[in-house]
Amino acid sequence: MNIPRQPIRTLVSPAGLIAVGLFIFISSAFIQKYLGLPGLAAYTAASVGAIWLSIWIFPRIANFVDRHFPIFLSLFAAGLAIIFAVVYPMENGKKLGKSSDRDDGLNIATERLFAGESPYYPPNNPRAGPLSLLPGAILLAAPFKLFGNCAYQNVFWICALIWALSKHWKNRAQALACVALAFALCPALQYEFISGGDMLANGIYITLFLVWSAKTWSTPEAHLGIRWLAVIMLGIGLASRPNFLLVLPLLGGYLWQTAGWGRAITATSISLAVAAVVTLPFYFHDPAAFSPWIAGNKLALLNARYPQADQWLKIVLLLTTLVMALHLMFTKKRPESTMLFCYVTVAIALPMMLVVILFSLSKGYVDFSFMHPRYGLMYLFVGFFAWKNFAAYPQGSPIAAKL
Secondary structure: OOOOOHHHHHHHOHHHHHHHHHHHHHOHHHHHHHHHHHHHHHHHHHHHHHHHHHHHHHHHHHHHHHHOHHHHHHHHHHHHHHHHHHHHHHHHOOOOOOOOOHHHHHHHHHHHHHOOOOOOOOOOOOOOOOOOOOHHHHHHHHHHHOOOOHHHHHHHHHHHHHHHHHHHHOOHHHHHHHHHHHHHHOHHHHHHHHHOOOHHHHHHHHHHHHHHHHHHHOOOOOOHHHHHHHHHHHHHHHOOOHHHHHHHHHHHHHHHHHHOHHHHHHHHHHHHHHHHHHHHHHHHHOHHHOOHHHHOOHHHHHHHOOOOHHHHHHHHHHHHHHHHHHHHHHOOOOOOHHHHHHHHHHHHHHHHHHHHHHHHHHHOOOOOHHHOOOOOHHHHHHHHHHOOOOOOOOOOOHHHHHO
Protein backbone atom coordinates (compact mmCIF):
# COMPACT_ATOMS: atom_id res chain seq x y z
CA MET A 1 0.00 0.00 0.00
CA ASN A 2 1.35 3.43 -0.95
CA ILE A 3 1.53 5.90 1.90
CA PRO A 4 -0.48 9.02 0.97
CA ARG A 5 1.34 12.32 0.87
CA GLN A 6 -1.36 14.20 2.80
CA PRO A 7 -0.10 13.27 6.32
CA ILE A 8 3.38 14.48 5.38
CA ARG A 9 2.01 17.77 4.04
CA THR A 10 -0.09 18.17 7.17
CA LEU A 11 2.90 17.89 9.49
CA VAL A 12 5.41 19.92 7.48
CA SER A 13 3.00 22.80 6.84
CA PRO A 14 3.62 25.90 8.99
CA ALA A 15 0.47 25.25 11.01
CA GLY A 16 1.42 21.60 11.49
CA LEU A 17 4.97 22.37 12.63
CA ILE A 18 3.77 25.04 15.05
CA ALA A 19 1.06 22.77 16.46
CA VAL A 20 3.41 19.84 16.97
CA GLY A 21 6.09 22.10 18.46
CA LEU A 22 3.66 23.62 20.94
CA PHE A 23 2.38 20.17 21.86
CA ILE A 24 5.88 18.89 22.61
CA PHE A 25 6.66 22.11 24.52
CA ILE A 26 3.96 21.25 27.09
CA SER A 27 5.87 18.22 28.42
CA SER A 28 9.39 19.51 27.73
CA ALA A 29 10.21 20.09 31.40
CA PHE A 30 9.01 16.63 32.42
CA ILE A 31 11.10 14.91 29.79
CA GLN A 32 14.20 17.04 30.40
CA LYS A 33 14.02 16.47 34.15
CA TYR A 34 14.07 12.69 33.90
CA LEU A 35 15.74 11.99 30.53
CA GLY A 36 17.75 15.12 29.76
CA LEU A 37 18.00 16.83 26.40
CA PRO A 38 18.78 13.56 24.53
CA GLY A 39 15.60 12.12 25.97
CA LEU A 40 13.70 15.24 24.90
CA ALA A 41 15.03 14.81 21.36
CA ALA A 42 13.91 11.17 21.38
CA TYR A 43 10.49 12.18 22.75
CA THR A 44 10.16 14.77 19.99
CA ALA A 45 10.96 12.20 17.31
CA ALA A 46 8.60 9.64 18.85
CA SER A 47 5.78 12.18 19.13
CA VAL A 48 6.17 13.34 15.54
CA GLY A 49 6.19 9.72 14.40
CA ALA A 50 3.12 8.84 16.46
CA ILE A 51 1.18 11.88 15.22
CA TRP A 52 2.14 11.15 11.61
CA LEU A 53 1.17 7.51 12.02
CA SER A 54 -2.18 8.44 13.55
CA ILE A 55 -2.92 10.84 10.68
CA TRP A 56 -2.10 8.04 8.25
CA ILE A 57 -3.99 5.26 10.02
CA PHE A 58 -7.08 7.01 11.32
CA PRO A 59 -8.79 7.61 7.94
CA ARG A 60 -8.68 3.86 7.41
CA ILE A 61 -10.49 3.07 10.64
CA ALA A 62 -12.60 6.23 10.97
CA ASN A 63 -15.81 4.66 9.66
CA PHE A 64 -15.41 1.70 12.03
CA VAL A 65 -14.81 3.99 15.02
CA ASP A 66 -17.78 6.15 14.04
CA ARG A 67 -20.12 3.13 13.78
CA HIS A 68 -19.08 1.90 17.22
CA PHE A 69 -18.52 5.31 18.77
CA PRO A 70 -20.61 4.73 21.93
CA ILE A 71 -18.49 1.68 22.73
CA PHE A 72 -15.18 3.47 22.17
CA LEU A 73 -16.33 6.53 24.14
CA SER A 74 -17.53 4.34 27.02
CA LEU A 75 -14.24 2.47 27.09
CA PHE A 76 -12.26 5.71 27.08
CA ALA A 77 -14.36 7.32 29.82
CA ALA A 78 -14.33 4.14 31.91
CA GLY A 79 -10.56 3.87 31.49
CA LEU A 80 -10.07 7.43 32.68
CA ALA A 81 -12.39 6.88 35.65
CA ILE A 82 -10.63 3.67 36.67
CA ILE A 83 -7.18 5.19 36.34
CA PHE A 84 -8.24 8.19 38.37
CA ALA A 85 -9.91 6.06 41.04
CA VAL A 86 -6.83 3.87 41.44
CA VAL A 87 -3.90 6.21 40.83
CA TYR A 88 -5.18 9.49 42.28
CA PRO A 89 -5.29 8.27 45.91
CA MET A 90 -1.75 6.90 45.53
CA GLU A 91 -0.44 10.12 43.99
CA ASN A 92 -2.31 12.30 46.46
CA GLY A 93 -0.65 10.33 49.24
CA LYS A 94 2.72 11.12 47.61
CA LYS A 95 3.42 7.44 46.93
CA LEU A 96 4.21 7.95 43.26
CA GLY A 97 5.79 11.39 43.25
CA LYS A 98 5.72 14.70 45.06
CA SER A 99 2.05 15.05 44.19
CA SER A 100 0.40 18.40 43.50
CA ASP A 101 -1.21 20.76 45.94
CA ARG A 102 -3.54 22.30 43.35
CA ASP A 103 -6.35 19.89 44.20
CA ASP A 104 -5.82 20.43 47.93
CA GLY A 105 -5.80 24.20 47.51
CA LEU A 106 -9.00 24.16 45.50
CA ASN A 107 -10.70 21.82 47.98
CA ILE A 108 -9.73 24.10 50.87
CA ALA A 109 -10.99 27.14 48.98
CA THR A 110 -14.38 25.60 48.25
CA GLU A 111 -14.72 24.32 51.82
CA ARG A 112 -14.13 27.84 53.11
CA LEU A 113 -16.54 29.26 50.54
CA PHE A 114 -19.31 26.88 51.64
CA ALA A 115 -18.61 27.88 55.25
CA GLY A 116 -19.16 31.54 54.38
CA GLU A 117 -15.47 32.44 54.69
CA SER A 118 -13.03 33.92 52.22
CA PRO A 119 -11.66 31.10 50.05
CA TYR A 120 -8.17 32.60 50.28
CA TYR A 121 -6.69 30.73 53.20
CA PRO A 122 -3.53 31.84 55.07
CA PRO A 123 -0.29 31.11 53.18
CA ASN A 124 1.06 28.90 55.98
CA ASN A 125 -1.67 26.30 55.49
CA PRO A 126 -0.12 22.82 55.96
CA ARG A 127 -2.22 21.21 53.21
CA ALA A 128 -1.36 23.51 50.30
CA GLY A 129 0.65 26.53 49.27
CA PRO A 130 -0.79 29.98 48.52
CA LEU A 131 -3.78 29.83 46.20
CA SER A 132 -2.96 31.36 42.81
CA LEU A 133 -6.44 30.90 41.34
CA LEU A 134 -8.87 33.76 40.87
CA PRO A 135 -12.44 33.31 42.21
CA GLY A 136 -13.92 32.13 38.91
CA ALA A 137 -12.02 28.84 39.12
CA ILE A 138 -13.28 28.33 42.66
CA LEU A 139 -16.90 28.93 41.66
CA LEU A 140 -16.67 26.54 38.70
CA ALA A 141 -15.08 23.83 40.85
CA ALA A 142 -17.50 24.24 43.76
CA PRO A 143 -20.28 21.96 42.35
CA PHE A 144 -17.80 19.08 42.13
CA LYS A 145 -16.82 19.52 45.76
CA LEU A 146 -20.42 18.65 46.62
CA PHE A 147 -19.62 15.17 45.26
CA GLY A 148 -16.55 14.95 47.45
CA ASN A 149 -13.59 16.38 45.53
CA CYS A 150 -12.96 19.25 43.12
CA ALA A 151 -10.65 16.97 41.15
CA TYR A 152 -13.71 15.22 39.72
CA GLN A 153 -14.17 18.22 37.44
CA ASN A 154 -11.42 16.91 35.17
CA VAL A 155 -13.43 13.87 34.06
CA PHE A 156 -16.49 16.02 33.39
CA TRP A 157 -14.64 18.62 31.33
CA ILE A 158 -12.77 15.98 29.30
CA CYS A 159 -16.12 14.51 28.23
CA ALA A 160 -17.39 18.02 27.48
CA LEU A 161 -14.30 18.64 25.35
CA ILE A 162 -14.92 15.53 23.25
CA TRP A 163 -18.54 16.58 22.72
CA ALA A 164 -17.57 20.13 21.73
CA LEU A 165 -14.83 18.95 19.37
CA SER A 166 -17.24 16.52 17.72
CA LYS A 167 -19.63 19.41 17.05
CA HIS A 168 -16.88 21.73 15.85
CA TRP A 169 -15.37 19.16 13.48
CA LYS A 170 -18.73 17.48 12.75
CA ASN A 171 -16.86 14.27 13.45
CA ARG A 172 -17.18 12.53 16.80
CA ALA A 173 -14.67 9.77 15.99
CA GLN A 174 -12.00 12.32 15.14
CA ALA A 175 -12.68 14.24 18.37
CA LEU A 176 -12.26 11.13 20.50
CA ALA A 177 -9.10 10.12 18.63
CA CYS A 178 -7.59 13.57 19.13
CA VAL A 179 -8.17 13.59 22.89
CA ALA A 180 -7.03 9.99 23.29
CA LEU A 181 -3.83 10.68 21.34
CA ALA A 182 -3.09 13.73 23.49
CA PHE A 183 -3.42 11.60 26.62
CA ALA A 184 -1.19 8.93 25.15
CA LEU A 185 1.61 11.31 24.15
CA CYS A 186 1.56 14.10 26.75
CA PRO A 187 3.12 13.25 30.15
CA ALA A 188 2.14 16.67 31.52
CA LEU A 189 -1.50 15.98 30.70
CA GLN A 190 -1.28 12.52 32.21
CA TYR A 191 0.23 13.80 35.44
CA GLU A 192 -2.22 16.67 35.82
CA PHE A 193 -5.05 14.19 35.48
CA ILE A 194 -3.80 11.60 37.98
CA SER A 195 -2.81 14.32 40.48
CA GLY A 196 -6.21 16.02 40.27
CA GLY A 197 -4.76 19.40 39.30
CA ASP A 198 -7.10 22.12 38.08
CA MET A 199 -4.97 23.23 35.10
CA LEU A 200 -6.59 20.55 32.94
CA ALA A 201 -10.18 21.58 33.65
CA ASN A 202 -9.21 25.26 33.57
CA GLY A 203 -7.73 24.97 30.10
CA ILE A 204 -10.78 23.10 28.81
CA TYR A 205 -13.60 25.25 30.16
CA ILE A 206 -12.04 28.55 29.12
CA THR A 207 -11.71 27.06 25.62
CA LEU A 208 -15.29 25.81 25.50
CA PHE A 209 -16.72 29.10 26.77
CA LEU A 210 -14.68 30.95 24.14
CA VAL A 211 -15.85 28.62 21.36
CA TRP A 212 -19.45 28.95 22.55
CA SER A 213 -19.27 32.75 22.69
CA ALA A 214 -17.60 33.09 19.28
CA LYS A 215 -20.19 30.78 17.73
CA THR A 216 -23.34 32.28 19.22
CA TRP A 217 -22.39 35.95 18.85
CA SER A 218 -21.34 35.54 15.21
CA THR A 219 -24.52 33.65 14.33
CA PRO A 220 -27.46 36.01 13.65
CA GLU A 221 -30.13 33.42 14.44
CA ALA A 222 -28.67 32.50 17.85
CA HIS A 223 -31.10 33.13 20.71
CA LEU A 224 -30.37 36.25 22.77
CA GLY A 225 -30.50 34.35 26.05
CA ILE A 226 -28.01 31.75 24.79
CA ARG A 227 -25.63 34.49 23.64
CA TRP A 228 -25.76 36.19 27.01
CA LEU A 229 -25.28 32.92 28.89
CA ALA A 230 -22.23 32.13 26.74
CA VAL A 231 -20.41 35.40 27.51
CA ILE A 232 -21.44 35.28 31.17
CA MET A 233 -19.83 31.86 31.50
CA LEU A 234 -16.84 33.17 29.58
CA GLY A 235 -16.55 36.01 32.09
CA ILE A 236 -16.55 33.54 34.98
CA GLY A 237 -13.91 31.50 33.16
CA LEU A 238 -11.78 34.59 32.54
CA ALA A 239 -11.87 35.21 36.28
CA SER A 240 -9.85 32.03 36.87
CA ARG A 241 -6.34 33.14 35.89
CA PRO A 242 -5.19 36.65 34.94
CA ASN A 243 -3.57 35.70 31.62
CA PHE A 244 -6.90 34.53 30.22
CA LEU A 245 -8.02 38.16 30.00
CA LEU A 246 -5.95 38.28 26.81
CA VAL A 247 -8.78 36.31 25.21
CA LEU A 248 -11.12 39.31 25.29
CA PRO A 249 -9.46 41.66 22.75
CA LEU A 250 -9.02 38.72 20.37
CA LEU A 251 -12.66 37.72 20.70
CA GLY A 252 -13.63 41.36 20.25
CA GLY A 253 -11.59 41.65 17.06
CA TYR A 254 -13.12 38.47 15.66
CA LEU A 255 -16.70 39.54 16.45
CA TRP A 256 -16.05 43.05 15.10
CA GLN A 257 -15.38 41.53 11.68
CA THR A 258 -17.95 38.70 11.76
CA ALA A 259 -20.85 40.23 13.71
CA GLY A 260 -20.32 44.01 13.73
CA TRP A 261 -18.88 46.46 16.22
CA GLY A 262 -22.06 46.57 18.30
CA ARG A 263 -22.04 42.89 19.15
CA ALA A 264 -18.27 42.90 19.61
CA ILE A 265 -18.42 45.66 22.22
CA THR A 266 -21.48 44.19 23.92
CA ALA A 267 -20.08 40.66 24.19
CA THR A 268 -16.65 41.68 25.47
CA SER A 269 -18.12 44.24 27.87
CA ILE A 270 -20.44 41.67 29.42
CA SER A 271 -17.60 39.18 29.90
CA LEU A 272 -15.31 41.80 31.38
CA ALA A 273 -18.05 43.04 33.72
CA VAL A 274 -18.79 39.49 34.90
CA ALA A 275 -15.09 38.83 35.52
CA ALA A 276 -14.89 42.03 37.58
CA VAL A 277 -18.06 41.24 39.55
CA VAL A 278 -16.73 37.76 40.35
CA THR A 279 -13.24 38.91 41.34
CA LEU A 280 -13.39 42.33 42.97
CA PRO A 281 -15.58 41.48 46.01
CA PHE A 282 -13.06 38.84 47.09
CA TYR A 283 -10.20 41.26 46.55
CA PHE A 284 -11.74 44.17 48.45
CA HIS A 285 -12.76 41.87 51.29
CA ASP A 286 -9.10 41.45 52.24
CA PRO A 287 -6.59 42.82 49.70
CA ALA A 288 -3.60 41.68 51.75
CA ALA A 289 -4.80 38.05 51.74
CA PHE A 290 -5.67 38.00 48.03
CA SER A 291 -2.89 35.59 47.11
CA PRO A 292 -3.39 35.38 43.28
CA TRP A 293 -1.70 38.74 42.72
CA ILE A 294 1.47 37.40 44.36
CA ALA A 295 1.42 33.63 43.76
CA GLY A 296 0.14 34.07 40.21
CA ASN A 297 2.89 36.41 39.03
CA LYS A 298 5.16 33.71 37.62
CA LEU A 299 6.91 36.13 35.29
CA ALA A 300 8.46 37.86 38.30
CA LEU A 301 10.85 34.92 38.58
CA LEU A 302 12.90 36.59 35.85
CA ASN A 303 13.47 39.81 37.77
CA ALA A 304 16.39 38.42 39.76
CA ARG A 305 18.35 38.04 36.53
CA TYR A 306 16.71 40.68 34.33
CA PRO A 307 15.40 43.70 36.30
CA GLN A 308 11.76 44.51 35.48
CA ALA A 309 11.70 41.66 32.98
CA ASP A 310 8.13 40.76 33.95
CA GLN A 311 6.95 44.27 33.07
CA TRP A 312 8.69 44.20 29.68
CA LEU A 313 7.26 40.78 28.92
CA LYS A 314 3.76 42.00 29.73
CA ILE A 315 4.23 44.95 27.38
CA VAL A 316 5.43 42.66 24.58
CA LEU A 317 2.51 40.32 25.20
CA LEU A 318 -0.05 43.13 25.22
CA LEU A 319 1.34 44.63 22.00
CA THR A 320 1.37 41.23 20.30
CA THR A 321 -2.21 40.57 21.36
CA LEU A 322 -3.27 44.02 20.16
CA VAL A 323 -1.70 43.44 16.75
CA MET A 324 -3.49 40.10 16.41
CA ALA A 325 -6.79 41.64 17.53
CA LEU A 326 -6.44 44.43 14.97
CA HIS A 327 -5.70 41.88 12.26
CA LEU A 328 -8.87 39.99 13.14
CA MET A 329 -10.78 43.25 13.22
CA PHE A 330 -9.67 44.73 9.91
CA THR A 331 -8.76 41.74 7.74
CA LYS A 332 -10.38 42.04 4.32
CA LYS A 333 -11.56 38.45 4.31
CA ARG A 334 -14.02 37.29 6.94
CA PRO A 335 -11.85 35.35 9.42
CA GLU A 336 -12.66 31.76 10.23
CA SER A 337 -13.01 30.81 13.87
CA THR A 338 -9.81 28.75 13.56
CA MET A 339 -7.88 32.00 13.12
CA LEU A 340 -9.27 33.30 16.42
CA PHE A 341 -8.28 30.08 18.18
CA CYS A 342 -4.81 30.19 16.63
CA TYR A 343 -4.26 33.70 17.94
CA VAL A 344 -5.55 32.77 21.41
CA THR A 345 -3.14 29.82 21.46
CA VAL A 346 -0.25 32.14 20.56
CA ALA A 347 -1.26 34.73 23.16
CA ILE A 348 -1.29 32.16 25.95
CA ALA A 349 1.82 30.25 24.84
CA LEU A 350 4.01 33.26 23.98
CA PRO A 351 4.94 34.34 27.54
CA MET A 352 5.89 30.76 28.41
CA MET A 353 8.16 30.53 25.40
CA LEU A 354 9.82 33.89 26.16
CA VAL A 355 10.43 32.92 29.78
CA VAL A 356 12.04 29.63 28.74
CA ILE A 357 14.27 31.49 26.28
CA LEU A 358 15.35 34.04 28.89
CA PHE A 359 15.95 31.35 31.53
CA SER A 360 18.05 29.38 29.05
CA LEU A 361 20.10 32.46 28.12
CA SER A 362 20.73 33.31 31.76
CA LYS A 363 21.86 29.77 32.61
CA GLY A 364 23.88 29.17 29.48
CA TYR A 365 22.02 26.00 28.49
CA VAL A 366 18.56 24.99 27.31
CA ASP A 367 16.30 24.89 30.35
CA PHE A 368 12.60 24.05 30.18
CA SER A 369 12.08 23.87 33.95
CA PHE A 370 9.62 26.77 33.93
CA MET A 371 7.12 24.48 32.18
CA HIS A 372 7.21 21.84 34.91
CA PRO A 373 3.96 23.04 36.58
CA ARG A 374 2.11 22.07 33.36
CA TYR A 375 1.35 25.65 32.29
CA GLY A 376 1.08 24.49 28.69
CA LEU A 377 -2.28 22.88 29.43
CA MET A 378 -3.71 26.40 29.39
CA TYR A 379 -3.27 26.54 25.61
CA LEU A 380 -3.41 22.87 24.62
CA PHE A 381 -7.15 22.57 24.25
CA VAL A 382 -7.80 25.79 22.37
CA GLY A 383 -5.05 24.52 20.09
CA PHE A 384 -7.28 21.56 19.21
CA PHE A 385 -9.82 23.98 17.77
CA ALA A 386 -7.07 25.99 16.09
CA TRP A 387 -5.74 23.03 14.08
CA LYS A 388 -8.96 21.85 12.55
CA ASN A 389 -7.44 19.41 10.05
CA PHE A 390 -6.00 17.11 12.68
CA ALA A 391 -6.54 14.04 10.51
CA ALA A 392 -6.45 13.64 6.74
CA TYR A 393 -9.50 11.97 5.23
CA PRO A 394 -9.63 10.32 1.83
CA GLN A 395 -11.72 12.18 -0.71
CA GLY A 396 -15.17 10.68 -1.07
CA SER A 397 -15.24 9.00 2.33
CA PRO A 398 -18.33 9.51 4.53
CA ILE A 399 -16.17 11.26 7.14
CA ALA A 400 -14.69 13.67 4.60
CA ALA A 401 -18.17 14.52 3.40
CA LYS A 402 -19.09 15.72 6.87
CA LEU A 403 -16.23 18.23 7.07
